[in-house]
Amino acid sequence: MLEGIFVEGLIYAIMALGVFFSFRILDFPDLTVDGSFPMGAVIMAISLTGGMHPLTGLLLAFCGGVLAGFVTAAIHNRLKVPHLLAGILTMTMLYSVNIRIMGNRANLPLLRVDTIITHVTAATQGLIPADWASLIFFVLVILAIKFALDVFFHTDMGLVFGALGNNEQMVKVQGVNPATLKLIGVGLSNGLVALSGAFAAQYQGFADVNLGQGIVVSGLASVMLGEFIIKSNRIGLLTLRVILGAILFKAIMYLGRYYGYYINMTPNDLKLIAGVLIIASLAVTNYRRIRGKAGTAA
Amino acid sequence: MIRLQNLNCTFHADTPNAKTVIRDLNLTVGAGEFVTIIGSNGAGKTTLFNLISGNLLPTFGKVFINGEDVTDHPEYKRATTMGRIFQDPLAGTASNMTLEDNMMITYKKGFKWPVISLNRKIRTYFKSQLVNLKMGLDSRMKENINTLSGGQRQALTLLMMVLSNPDIALLDEHTAALDPSNAAIVMDLTTRFISEHRLTTMMITHNMNHAIAYGSRLLMMDAGEIVIDVSGAEKAKLTVPKLLEMFSNVRRQAFENDEVLLSAG
Numbered sequence: 001m002l003e004g005i006f007v008e009g010l011i012y013a014i015m016a017l018g019v020f021f022s023f024r025i026l027d028f029p030d031l032t033v034d035g036s037f038p039m040g041a042v043i044m045a046i047s048l049t050g051g052m053h054p055l056t057g058l059l060l061a062f063c064g065g066v067l068a069g070f071v072t073a074a075i076h077n078r079l080k081v082p083h084l085l086a087g088i089l090t091m092t093m094l095y096s097v098n099i100r101i102m103g104n105r106a107n108l109p110l111l112r113v114d115t116i117i118t119h120v121t122a123a124t125q126g127l128i129p130a131d132w133a134s135l136i137f138f139v140l141v142i143l144a145i146k147f148a149l150d151v152f153f154h155t156d157m158g159l160v161f162g163a164l165g166n167n168e169q170m171v172k173v174q175g176v177n178p179a180t181l182k183l184i185g186v187g188l189s190n191g192l193v194a195l196s197g198a199f200a201a202q203y204q205g206f207a208d209v210n211l212g213q214g215i216v217v218s219g220l221a222s223v224m225l226g227e228f229i230i231k232s233n234r235i236g237l238l239t240l241r242v243i244l245g246a247i248l249f250k251a252i253m254y255l256g257r258y259y260g261y262y263i264n265m266t267p268n269d270l271k272l273i274a275g276v277l278i279i280a281s282l283a284v285t286n287y288r289r290i291r292g293k294a295g296t297a298a
Numbered sequence: 299m300i301r302l303q304n305l306n307c308t309f310h311a312d313t314p315n316a317k318t319v320i321r322d323l324n325l326t327v328g329a330g331e332f333v334t335i336i337g338s339n340g341a342g343k344t345t346l347f348n349l350i351s352g353n354l355l356p357t358f359g360k361v362f363i364n365g366e367d368v369t370d371h372p373e374y375k376r377a378t379t380m381g382r383i384f385q386d387p388l389a390g391t392a393s394n395m396t397l398e399d400n401m402m403i404t405y406k407k408g409f410k411w412p413v414i415s416l417n418r419k420i421r422t423y424f425k426s427q428l429v430n431l432k433m434g435l436d437s438r439m440k441e442n443i444n445t446l447s448g449g450q451r452q453a454l455t456l457l458m459m460v461l462s463n464p465d466i467a468l469l470d471e472h473t474a475a476l477d478p479s480n481a482a483i484v485m486d487l488t489t490r491f492i493s494e495h496r497l498t499t500m501m502i503t504h505n506m507n508h509a510i511a512y513g514s515r516l517l518m519m520d521a522g523e524i525v526i527d528v529s530g531a532e533k534a535k536l537t538v539p540k541l542l543e544m545f546s547n548v549r550r551q552a553f554e555n556d557e558v559l560l561s562a563g
Contacts, residue, residue: 156410159395159403166392173390174462175378175407233394233442 003131005254009247010138011199012222014145016246017239018192019219024238025153026185027165028076031087033219035094036068036190037212040197042098045108045207054116058198065194068094069187077179091212098209107208115202134203141199145192146239153235161185193219214271218253221274222246224281252277299498300327300350300466305359307345307522319345320356321522327515329465332492332499334509336541337519343502346519347468350500352376364465378407380466381459381497385474387448390455397446397454398424398439404458427457431487449480453487460491467492469501473508485512510536520548 015037022030040061047057068090076086102108117134124133152158164171164181171178193215201207226245230237253274257267307320319342327333337343348354350361352373360369368376383390391400401424402416421439428436431453435446443451452472459467469488473481489512492499503509509516515529516536525548528536 151414152412154416155412155414156402156406156416157412159399159416160410162395162399163392163403166394167389169384169389170392170403172374173377173382174404175374176409177372177374180409 003135005251006247007135007138007203009250010135010142010243011196011203012218012250013142013196013243013246014199015193015196015215016219016222016226016242016249017145017149018189018196019216020223020238020242021149021189021192022186023220024223025161025165026182026189028083028182028186029087030069030072030186030189031084031216032068032072032090032094032186032190033087033193033216034212034214035091035098036065036193037197037200037215038098038207038209039064039068039094039101039212040194041201041207041211042101042108042209043194044198044201045110046102048110048113048115048202049108054114054119054202058116058195061194061198062191065197066187066191068194069190070183072190073179073183073186077182095209102207102209106210107206109206110202111205115205116199117202138199142243145195146243149239150236157184214274217271217274217278218249219246221277221281222249224278224285225249228281228284249274249277299329299331299364300325300500301362301365302326302350303360303362305349305361306357307342307349307354308357311357319522320349323359323522323524325517325524327498327500329498330496331515332513333501333515333517334513335500335502335517335519336504336506336509340521341519342522343519344470345522347382347470347500347502350376351380351382351468379464380468381462381464382468383452383455383459383470383472385471387451387455387475390458391443391451393444394442396440396442397428397435400443400454401439401458401461404462407462407464427461428454431457433483447480449476449484452476452480452484456484456487456491460495460497463495465498467497467499467501469499471502471504474504488512506538506541510538510541516541518545518548 015033019030019033022028022033043061043064044057047060048054072083072086072090075081075089076083081089099106117137120137121130121133127133128136153162160171160174160176160181164178164185168178171181197211200211222245223242224245225248226241226243229244229248230241232238232241253270256265256270256273260266260269302323302325305320305323306318308316308318310316323346335343335346345354349356352368352371352375356369360367362368363376363379392403398416398421402420403410405415405420424439425436428439433450433453435450435454438445443454446454456472472488473484476484485508488501491497499513501513510533514533516526516533517524518526518541526544
């Protein structure tokens with residue numbers, strides 16, 4: 001079970017990194033996530049059942065997510081629609097799109113096809129137990145993504161992303177079009193989310209259009225939990241704490257699912273717990289800020 | 299360098315609340331000129347800057363920069379030729395990023411590609427530039443901007459602006475939020491940078507002494523119009539009482555005009 005927590009945590013951490021990118025770096029609360037996560041899952045599922053290699057499926061899922069992000073950013077940029085509404089529009093439309101992608105089905109089992117996980121366990125058979133093989137595989141995947149993001153945020157473009165969420169006027173004064181940046185940023189963010197959905201579908205053995213329901217909330221909860229673990233503004237630690245937050249969040253959810261019955265809790269209560277976690281995080285942060293201010297004034 | 303042709307700007311046009319903020323304004327600022335702008339609140343000074351920088355679009359009239367009609371260009375495009383500094387010291391920098399990251403962002407104008415330019419050579423260059431500020435910032439390049447004081451932030455913003463190598467500097471009361479000693483330091487840096495980099499400068503100020511002491515030309519704005527425009531020898535002879543007298547003359551005229559209107563109605 002312990003590997004299960006970690007593997008799921010690591011898979012969801014990819015999504016949480018996407019949420020961190022849009023919410024924290026870009027200051028763009030992007031609800032497209034609820035649609036792009038299952039989109040990644042369904043693109044993966046249809047690619048696998050169509051006989052494609054899992055890596056091709058992952059690439060296609062990532063591209064699908066990027067496109068979904070482009071749509072949200074374009075609605076926001078071109079029509080001057082608030083980001084929340086732009087995200088909700090795309091998310092809602094994606095529900096139909098996702099069913100279309102799967103050929104008018106709402107879910108698709110992946111039990112008889114080769115997924116990236118069966119590839120990994122086949123390659124390591126006899127060397128390490130299957131559970132540990134997938135755990136090690138996902139640790140490597142998340143490290144690769146984290147490292148790529150860290151490098152990206154040190155590039156000139158990455159630095160401007162940092163400034164965009166902080167001071168949009170400064171970006172304009174530098175001769176950079178904020179609309180272009182948002183397009184790229186929201187695109188990349190949803191690409192990560194879709195990638196996470198693609199891995200999740202393979203791990204669970206099915207894709208379902210309802211996979212994404214409330215996923216943005218769990219991503220945000222992961223980001224906020226991470227912020228309690230490490231205090232820093234170094235990008236390497238920022239991405240690390242998102243990953244740790246995602247694992248911690250999964251662990252809390254597991255506790256709720258397996259031991260929740262002691263207090264009469266059912267798995268249906270987990271979304272409530274996720275929401276309460278966010279509210280609690282916000283309340284604590286708020287309390288600290290007020291106290292911090294009082295402290296400096298005195 | 300900057301030419302404004304019959305510029306008009308009306309807020310809430312075609313509504314009962316319509317308010318004309320800039321009225322038939324014509325102005326040519328030559329290359330290398332240093333223009334100071336004074337005027338009471340609501341005279342349209344900041345709106346004028348917004349129109350030049352492209353933050354606002356004129357109701358009608360045209361804006362030319364370096365001879366090119368930029369009236370339809372968005373702000374980020376015009377920004378490649380101009381730097382702008384605001385009254386708020388927080389406006390020019392990104393608070394939760396480091397000093398060197400901020401300098402890297404503003405070092406080059408225009409679109410940024412995902413390449414890493416911040417290397418040892420650039421760091422050394424930034425350091426040598428920070429030494430010029432004489433604020434000890436050269437040893438704090440890895441620190442967050444929000445650990446800096448308002449004066450340090452504004453001085454840094456000024457440095458970052460000149461490093462990005464613009465032709466035009468628009469300074470909007472950039473010392474007004476600072477304490478007197480920091481304001482003096484930032485003003486010294488301003489004049490030094492302007493002459494070193496031969497910037498065409500427009501500076502809004504509420505300080506009449508500054509308006510007289512600095513620059514080669516003085517504009518006074520009132521109700522969306524330029525009412526006084528002095529330069530050269532005439533500006534050199536200007537004093538605060540004289541400026542006040544000119545100002546009250548303008549004001550009285552405006553008042554009398556209003557009276558005429560009222561009695562005629």
